[in-house]
Amino acid sequence: LHPRVRRQRQMCIETADITSYINEHFAEDITIKDLAERALLSPYHFIRTFKKQVGFTPHEYLVNTRINTARYLLKNTSMSTKDICFHCGFSSESVFCNAFKKNTTMTPSEYRSDCS
Secondary structure, eight states, rough: OOOHHHHHHHHHHHHHHHHHHHHHHHOOOHHHHHHHHHHTTHHHHHHHHOOOHHSSHHHHHHHHHHHHHHHHHHHOOOOOOOOHHHHHSSSSSSHHHHHHHHHSSSSSHHHHHOOO
């Protein structure tokens, strides 16, 4: 194989590893620096490569994963918004509510009411 093709295949494998890592550890404090180190890339190159492969920046992918988990929990459990917020890895309720509203155009409470 040509070195460039080999490197592109390696990047796809690394991206798959990183998305799996995010999916398993989204509730933890994950930084771009940590993810870039896992991929053995500089943070700048990692962000560019990840976005090219996945369609989202690593941060967007992490927030989307957290929001999708929160949506599931709001719809299917009686956990409080505060508990869901911290269970999904958000640093505070205000950060959670702002991210949730930006992503879904409703507050977590409105979303839960809509699902009832």
